[in-house]
Amino acid sequence: METHTFFLHLVIILITARVFAEIAVRLCAPPVIGELFAGIIIGPSLLGWVEPSNIIKLLAEIGIILLLFKVGLETDIKRLADSGKKSILVAVTGFSLPLILGFSISFWLFSIPLLESLFIGGTLTATSIGITVRVLKDLKLSDSHEGNIVLGAAVLDDILGVMLLALLYEFSIGGGINWLNAGKVLVFIIAFFALAPILAKLMSLIIRRFQVISGISGLIPTMIVSLVLFFAWLAHIIGAPELLGGFAAGLALSRRFFLPLGVNLHSDARFAKNIHRQMRPIISLFTPIFFVLIGLSIDLHAIDWSSSYIWGFSLALFGIAVISKMAGAFFINESRGSRYLIGISMIPRGEVGLIFAELGKLSGFFNNETHASLIIVIILTTILPPFAMKWLQKTYSHTFNNS
Amino acid sequence: METHTFFLHLVIILITARVFAEIAVRLCAPPVIGELFAGIIIGPSLLGWVEPSNIIKLLAEIGIILLLFKVGLETDIKRLADSGKKSILVAVTGFSLPLILGFSISFWLFSIPLLESLFIGGTLTATSIGITVRVLKDLKLSDSHEGNIVLGAAVLDDILGVMLLALLYEFSIGGGINWLNAGKVLVFIIAFFALAPILAKLMSLIIRRFQVISGISGLIPTMIVSLVLFFAWLAHIIGAPELLGGFAAGLALSRRFFLPLGVNLHSDARFAKNIHRQMRPIISLFTPIFFVLIGLSIDLHAIDWSSSYIWGFSLALFGIAVISKMAGAFFINESRGSRYLIGISMIPRGEVGLIFAELGKLSGFFNNETHASLIIVIILTTILPPFAMKWLQKTYSHTFNNS
Numbered sequence: 001m002e003t004h005t006f007f008l009h010l011v012i013i014l015i016t017a018r019v020f021a022e023i024a025v026r027l028c029a030p031p032v033i034g035e036l037f038a039g040i041i042i043g044p045s046l047l048g049w050v051e052p053s054n055i056i057k058l059l060a061e062i063g064i065i066l067l068l069f070k071v072g073l074e075t076d077i078k079r080l081a082d083s084g085k086k087s088i089l090v091a092v093t094g095f096s097l098p099l100i101l102g103f104s105i106s107f108w109l110f111s112i113p114l115l116e117s118l119f120i121g122g123t124l125t126a127t128s129i130g131i132t133v134r135v136l137k138d139l140k141l142s143d144s145h146e147g148n149i150v151l152g153a154a155v156l157d158d159i160l161g162v163m164l165l166a167l168l169y170e171f172s173i174g175g176g177i178n179w180l181n182a183g184k185v186l187v188f189i190i191a192f193f194a195l196a197p198i199l200a201k202l203m204s205l206i207i208r209r210f211q212v213i214s215g216i217s218g219l220i221p222t223m224i225v226s227l228v229l230f231f232a233w234l235a236h237i238i239g240a241p242e243l244l245g246g247f248a249a250g251l252a253l254s255r256r257f258f259l260p261l262g263v264n265l266h267s268d269a270r271f272a273k274n275i276h277r278q279m280r281p282i283i284s285l286f287t288p289i290f291f292v293l294i295g296l297s298i299d300l301h302a303i304d305w306s307s308s309y310i311w312g313f314s315l316a317l318f319g320i321a322v323i324s325k326m327a328g329a330f331f332i333n334e335s336r337g338s339r340y341l342i343g344i345s346m347i348p349r350g351e352v353g354l355i356f357a358e359l360g361k362l363s364g365f366f367n368n369e370t371h372a373s374l375i376i377v378i379i380l381t382t383i384l385p386p387f388a389m390k391w392l393q394k395t396y397s398h399t400f401n402n403s
Numbered sequence: 404m405e406t407h408t409f410f411l412h413l414v415i416i417l418i419t420a421r422v423f424a425e426i427a428v429r430l431c432a433p434p435v436i437g438e439l440f441a442g443i444i445i446g447p448s449l450l451g452w453v454e455p456s457n458i459i460k461l462l463a464e465i466g467i468i469l470l471l472f473k474v475g476l477e478t479d480i481k482r483l484a485d486s487g488k489k490s491i492l493v494a495v496t497g498f499s500l501p502l503i504l505g506f507s508i509s510f511w512l513f514s515i516p517l518l519e520s521l522f523i524g525g526t527l528t529a530t531s532i533g534i535t536v537r538v539l540k541d542l543k544l545s546d547s548h549e550g551n552i553v554l555g556a557a558v559l560d561d562i563l564g565v566m567l568l569a570l571l572y573e574f575s576i577g578g579g580i581n582w583l584n585a586g587k588v589l590v591f592i593i594a595f596f597a598l599a600p601i602l603a604k605l606m607s608l609i610i611r612r613f614q615v616i617s618g619i620s621g622l623i624p625t626m627i628v629s630l631v632l633f634f635a636w637l638a639h640i641i642g643a644p645e646l647l648g649g650f651a652a653g654l655a656l657s658r659r660f661f662l663p664l665g666v667n668l669h670s671d672a673r674f675a676k677n678i679h680r681q682m683r684p685i686i687s688l689f690t691p692i693f694f695v696l697i698g699l700s701i702d703l704h705a706i707d708w709s710s711s712y713i714w715g716f717s718l719a720l721f722g723i724a725v726i727s728k729m730a731g732a733f734f735i736n737e738s739r740g741s742r743y744l745i746g747i748s749m750i751p752r753g754e755v756g757l758i759f760a761e762l763g764k765l766s767g768f769f770n771n772e773t774h775a776s777l778i779i780v781i782i783l784t785t786i787l788p789p790f791a792m793k794w795l796q797k798t799y800s801h802t803f804n805n806s
Contacts (some may be wrong), residue, residue, distance in 0.1 A: 004639035007632040014629045031619050055458050059405055109424055150624055216424055216434050218687020225688055226417045229410040236407035278684045284621020285628055285685065 039295015063286035065246035072250020087152030091326030126161025200252030336394025442698015460588025466689035475653020496731030529564025603655030740799025
């Protein structure tokens with residue numbers, strides 16, 4: 001693609017994302033819905049103006065990593081620790097139930113081969129943390145008790161989903177599972193989340209020292225983006241999804257974060273605020289690209305709408321996708337409104353689901369119909385929950401622990 | 404290239420650029436020198452850690468366009484108009500003399516074929532506006548009388564250079580010059596610079612209107628980056644270099660800019676300041692990538708250092724490159740210090756020169772020795788002038804009309 005064509009595509013993405021986000025807000029839907037629709041409209045499904053090229057994908061990836069960084073930066077680690085057990089319960093249920101039910105219905109009810117059924121179950125496992133977080137943020141609930149549970153659960157969920165993906169992928173090409181490697185990846189991830197905050201805190205000390213003596217402007221954006229991308233690279237190297245690196249970097253620079261090492265490494269409020277103010281324009285610029293990309297990746301023409309198998313299979317999978325994700329919220333001790341909010345917040349599938357669907361197709365496991373059904377389920381789980389969350393927020397807002 | 408590898412490359416570029424820029428400042432050199440050296444060090448010449456991939460080139464292009472936007476935004480159009488005649492004189496002399504002298508010495512003294520000699524002359528024509536502007540900014544002279552003359556001259560120079568490139572390129576592939584097309588491109592560029600400010604001003608009115616009623620943050624960075632990239636695309640479409648689009652967009656949104664249409668379209672100071680504040684982190688993030696890329700594009704190993712032809716030819720071309728660019732400044736009525744500053748500011752070649760050299764090589768006109776000589780001249784003209792400018796600023800600073 002030539003440079004000027006790329007510029008035009010980027011302009012179309014940024015402007016349509018903005019226009020449809022504004023329309024969505026006026027129709028009482030979260031902006032992310034508008035951005036998804038912008039992608040569907042300008043993508044291969046309708047106008048075909050923009051293709052999801054590699055560079056757009058890279059910018060979208062930076063967008064989602066930076067969003068996760070922002071989420072991490074705003075996360076209150078103490079509160080996340082308080083909701084830790086509940087998050088784990090929601091995550092483990094929301095991971096295992098879709099896998100088991102998705103596999104079972106495919107294998108026994110629709111007589112789909114073993115490996116294909118496992119891939120279908122896997123596609124249903126991972127909550128799209130990006131979409132959920134954005135919707136929670138738009139509803140001003142990302143800082144709430146429920147938001148923290150969902151955030152923690154979605155992060156764990158994503159790790160489990162990506163590890164399952166790595167496992168299934170190895171299984172599909174190697175003809176057998178290497179349990180030793182799988183164990184190694186798990187140990188690496190735990191070590192990463194334990195060490196990342198210390199590394200980031202030391203780097204923030206370096207930034208603050210140099211900010212005083214530097215004669216050139218722009219130290220904060222350059223160093224913070226470098227830190228975030230370095231953590232993303234590190235996350236990939238140890239076998240975790242890259243966006244977890246962004247989350248870890250944000251968490252470590254968070255204002256409310258504290259280390260057991262003592263107050264020496266405790267960053268002050270003004271520094272965190274300064275980081276926030278300088279990073280906001282960069283984050284708002286990149287983040288919508290990710291949500292437009294999800295819309296761009298959906299080609300409505302690729303689906304054979306006349307097949308009744310598609311509709312039946314899609315409906316069955318959608319039911320499982322909704323029920324199995326909501327179930328976890330009903331195992332924890334919360335009010336009815338909070339349970340619904342947590343359960344529904346866990347429903348959206350997105351990036352990891354799409355990666356599963358893509359890999360399943362590329363590996364030759366999914367035929368067109370199965371692939372189409374999974375894409376329908378991903379679209380529905382992505383598009384419908386924000387409306388339900390919006391409605392819940394209006395109905396139960398007095399019961400949510402917002403602070 | 405895989406995503407995580409790209410992230411690591413970007414981190415290496417951002418961090419080394421910053422480190423070497425800080426070192427350069429401590430050695431009393433402008434930061435841009437440090438960033439160029441960072442590119443040479445991490446690139447194929449030395450460590451070979453980072454290759455100038457397509458995506459890095461795109462980000463660098465965005466960086467230089469955004470820098471030109473910033474320059475335009477800070478440009479006082481009235482003062483530029485005051486220095487207009489002088490800019491034109493400096494530009495026309497600084498364009499035609501290097502072309503004529505570069506051609507003559509190649510054709511008659513070194514017996515190089517006609518078209519090859521024309522390409523060599525062309526390579527010497529265009530001042531690297533990016534490097535010059537950055538150095539002037541670092542010396543706090545970009546807002547001075549001399550800075551405005553250089554800026555105007557370098558912009559005109561770049562247009563002339565790129566038009567010559569288009570002409571020579573057509574000449575090289577078509578076997579003859581199409582004068583009709585050349586005239587069309589010229590008319591388009593004039594129309595573009597006349598209409599761009601009106602378009603940008605109308606868009607700024609839309610931004611300001613929506614900023615009040617929008618419920619979603621991040622309107623300014625999204626819309627401004629879109630506007631800048633759209634103008635870059637437009638500039639390309641009409642046959643001008645893309646960075647001129649960025650410059651036109653910045654100029655049009657400038658606080659001091661006024662239209663003959665009247666005060667209705669006159670934007671207020673707070674809005675311009677708001678744009679500036681929100682765009683600064685994005686601009687500081689992208690700009691260094693461009694200067695690192697220049698360093699990355701230079702492969703010191705590609706040069707056969709034992710050839711005496713290289714040294715003689717390089718020395719002759721370097722002499723011409725310096726003298727022919729400085730000559731223009733001595734045709735205008737300025738103090739001695741100002742003449743030296745303007746003349747030396749026009750010397751750096753960079754992006755357009757490298758594009759000429761690249762195209763000349765790709766078209767088969769340049770053998771390795773000629774190509775190497777041109778690259779040496781581009782490196783020397785890029786690296787030496789900032790030191791001279793720094794020295795001049797110290798020696799003659801009392802005579803420069805800085806405000």
